[in-house]
Amino acid sequence: MRIAVIGGTGLIGSQVVTNLNAAGHEAVPHSQSTGVDIISGRGVDEAMAGADVVVNVTNSPTFDEASLAFFRTSMDNLLAAAHKGGVGHFVILSIVGVDQVPELDYYRAKTLQEQILAAGPVPYSIVRATQFMDFMDTVLSWTADDDTVRLPATPIQPIASKDVARAVAEVAVGDPVNGIHTIAGPEVFPLDELGRITLAHKGDNRTVVTDPTAGMFAVVKGDVLTDRNAHLAPTRYTDWLS
Numbered sequence: 649m650r651i652a653v654i655g656g657t658g659l660i661g662s663q664v665v666t667n668l669n670a671a672g673h674e675a676v677p678h679s680q681s682t683g684v685d686i687i688s689g690r691g692v693d694e695a696m697a698g699a700d701v702v703v704n705v706t707n708s709p710t711f712d713e714a715s716l717a718f719f720r721t722s723m724d725n726l727l728a729a730a731h732k733g734g735v736g737h738f739v740i741l742s743i744v745g746v747d748q749v750p751e752l753d754y755y756r757a758k759t760l761q762e763q764i765l766a767a768g769p770v771p772y773s774i775v776r777a778t779q780f781m782d783f784m785d786t787v788l789s790w791t792a793d794d795d796t797v798r799l800p801a802t803p804i805q806p807i808a809s810k811d812v813a814r815a816v817a818e819v820a821v822g823d824p825v826n827g828i829h830t831i832a833g834p835e836v837f838p839l840d841e842l843g844r845i846t847l848a849h850k851g852d853n854r855t856v857v858t859d860p861t862a863g864m865f866a867v868v869k870g871d872v873l874t875d876r877n878a879h880l881a882p883t884r885y886t887d888w889l890s
């Protein structure tokens with residue numbers, strides 16, 4: 649199969665390209681660095697030409713309100729080109745629980761991305777994943793100072809990016825599900841506990857203070873970011889850290 653991987657130079661996209669090519673497919677990465685801009689539309693028609701499948705694993709440069717315009721414009725441009733080019737399957741990567749946290753601009757933007765895809769003219773699959781293990785350092789940095797890291801006890805089910813990429817590649821070469829395929833890590837941790845495990849592993853002596861008001865995940869109510877019925881990935885967090 650010929651697969652256009654939009655965002656194919658990013659954390660997930662680069663691994664999706666590698667997996668697909670290793671499986672004998674022809675996966676081509678596209679991004680601004682290869683001359684494709686999904687906002688202006690530059691190079692998008694050419695990227696779709698001859699593609700059986702499009703995998704869109706791009707990301708917005710910001711997580712704020714501007715992310716809504718990013719996902720709206722990019723999906724409009726990509727879907728129009730995919731339809732014109734006769735693409736038979738359009739895959740995006742979204743987030744478990746994304747439609748249950750409207751307080752977060754970025755989650756509303758990703759929900760909008762899902763809605764535009766589902767309402768569009770191309771058969772599709774939405775892969776929803778839990779938080780990437782690779783994202784944990786960023787989460788800790790948001791609320792850290794010299795002595796402490798403040799984190800809420802929000803339940804998180806971290807997944808390794810390599811497991812995400814494997815699942816996205818498998819979905820891409822399967823039939824469109826015209827719905828959601830959910831993947832998650834094998835274990836659930838309160839975020840503050842995950843912070844303690846992470847700092848201990850790094851030999852970082854800062855203290856994790858449980859603070860229900862700290863950081864982006866403070867607005868998340870209950871365990872909406874976890875899914876124990878998802879397809880569970882194999883990699884455990886402590887093994888990944890090692």
Ligand SMILES: NC(=O)c1ccc[n+]([C@@H]2O[C@H](COP(=O)([O-])OP(=O)(O)OC[C@H]3O[C@@H](n4cnc5c(N)ncnc54)[C@H](OP(=O)(O)O)[C@@H]3O)[C@@H](O)[C@H]2O)c1
Nearest residue numbers: 655657658659660679680681685686706707742779780783
């Ligand atoms: N972090 C998490 O825990 C998590 C959980 C579930 C789902 N997700 C989703 O996973 C997806 C992929 O994330 P990631 O971490 O792999 O992203 P990433 O590493 O930041 O990669 C983003 C890719 O998008 C490309 N891109 C950005 N703007 C573009 C534009 N205007 N035109 C063309 N390409 C553009 C980038 O390349 P250039 O800069 O060269 O253009 C890059 O290849 C995101 O949609 C995110 O919502 C994330």
